[in-house]
Amino acid sequence: MTGWQVTIGGALSGIRAGLAAWLGRTHFSKVLRRLGSIIWMTLGYTFIFSPIIVVAGSSFDGSSLDLRGNSAFLNFPPQNFTFEWYTRISASLYNALWISFSMASIAAACGIVLGVPAALALIRGNFPGRIILGTLFRAPLQIPFIVIGLAFLQAYYEVGSLIGLQLRATFAGLVIGHVFVSTPYVVGAVGAVLQRFDLSLEEAALSLGASRWRTFTRVTLPIIMPGVLAGGIYAFLVSFGDVTISLFLTGPNISPLPVEIFFALDREFDPTIPAMATIVIVGSGLLLYVIQRLVGIDILLRGGGNG
């Protein structure tokens, strides 16, 4: 050790010893730990939430309202508080929001229809190759989204030239691409619940004379419901927020909101975008509130998994 290191080390241990003597040793390290935790948590959560708060705040900034055109940039904290940007949101942005919402809902619903039986069979079945099949069902999450988007685009060209079915730049084409990434979330979430599932409950229902279908709807389904919901919600979110896959499958008038925001940021900034983004943020908050009231937010914390 060089001289200055010893000096600093000595000074630090001196300060530490002094404080420790003053507070009592155990108390001292406890206070230090608690203080460190508070600082770390504050910094971390500020970092995570700052973009969201800034987007919402700057949507009310009116300082560049009198400038002509859309070249203006927005300030945070907002100056000259205004709701003007909200009234200027174009019909095409609302259309994009609607496309995103309906696309994500349908994709999540299809993901549930495909994912629940798959998860049931993969966890409960006793056939060879289950582990490999499970890996194949999860595979879409291992493929970079840009490769998925391009692959679907190419496949749609191919389908178009082979059987004349036009899927590129259609709503159906978009939805199919999103079902592909939705299903693994449902398989994963339902699978996680099923692994904790008590088989004897089903056996009891069956031995008491319930039909297979009745056992499924009255026993199995209620138990796996949290997994179905969590998987469906994550599938919805991934689809609703996705840019990369949609980017290659969109066309005029069939463009989800995130893609529109992406274009606005990549090309020319549009000051109504933060206003629209704020509407989406508030909408997500409301969705979360509804989930909390209906089933409790903790279904999303357990076994959900977030991509």
Add this chain to the structure above:
Amino acid sequence: MKANWVVVLMPPFLVCMTLLFGTQFVFLQLGFFRDLGIGQVGDEFELFNYMRAFTEPFFLNALKLNFTLAIAVVAITLIVAYPIAYIVARMNSKWAIVFLTAMVVSSFVSIVIKVLGIIIIFGANGPVNRFLMWTGVVDEQILVIGTKSGVIMGLTHLGIAFMVMMLFSVIQSIPRSLEEAAEIHGASRWRVFWRVVIPLSMPGVVSASLLLFNIAMGAFVSAVLLGGGKVMTLPIVIQRTILLYTEYGMAAALSGMLMLFVFAVNILSVIVVTRMPSARFAVT
């Protein structure tokens, strides 16, 4: 009475595998045919595109940059998220739900909206620059957008919420009694943290890091918007190959290279981890 699970599995299996293999095959096979321009490819099966991908410095540098950024993102995310996950996992469960819910809230917001926020925060006239100019720390505006740090920041945003939620469940499954036992035997808090908590959570840390690594390797939105066309990662090069040159064969070969690389890193880390002595201890 036994249900026939194979019959239940068949319909979703056929749909999902058609989508998986159908699309991937149609796209990736293009990588083995030479581009003829205007989106056409030749008839002859050859490795020309892959040879280019693995030899031309432009593509190799893109892969290298991609890898460096992904490693930086995983490292920074781990450093920030691990203590948060540990603190949340060891706090009163009532409060833990609040802090975890906050992470869920933030993950509800699409990456483009977060990137929009980052662009406003670090813009030339954004709050960070105005604050730094006001305090006199810098004389000129610092530009984060259009640099590697900008891209890393965007991806770290995405990563932290994800990582905290993954690590929380890992750390929570480590019984607190193990920490108490070490403390009773005279280990300091730091020693307990380094010698008990971190080794036991290692398998979870590795799998969460791999997931984040895969996401970061394929990251496109933040690389485009925060890199401002100056940070050429492989996904951006792939998009440009299609958009500017309509070379589907080359784009397919580059996609193949990206996936092979990610796959190799995953396999390698699993092999390394299973050989670690702590992993064997932790799994049991």
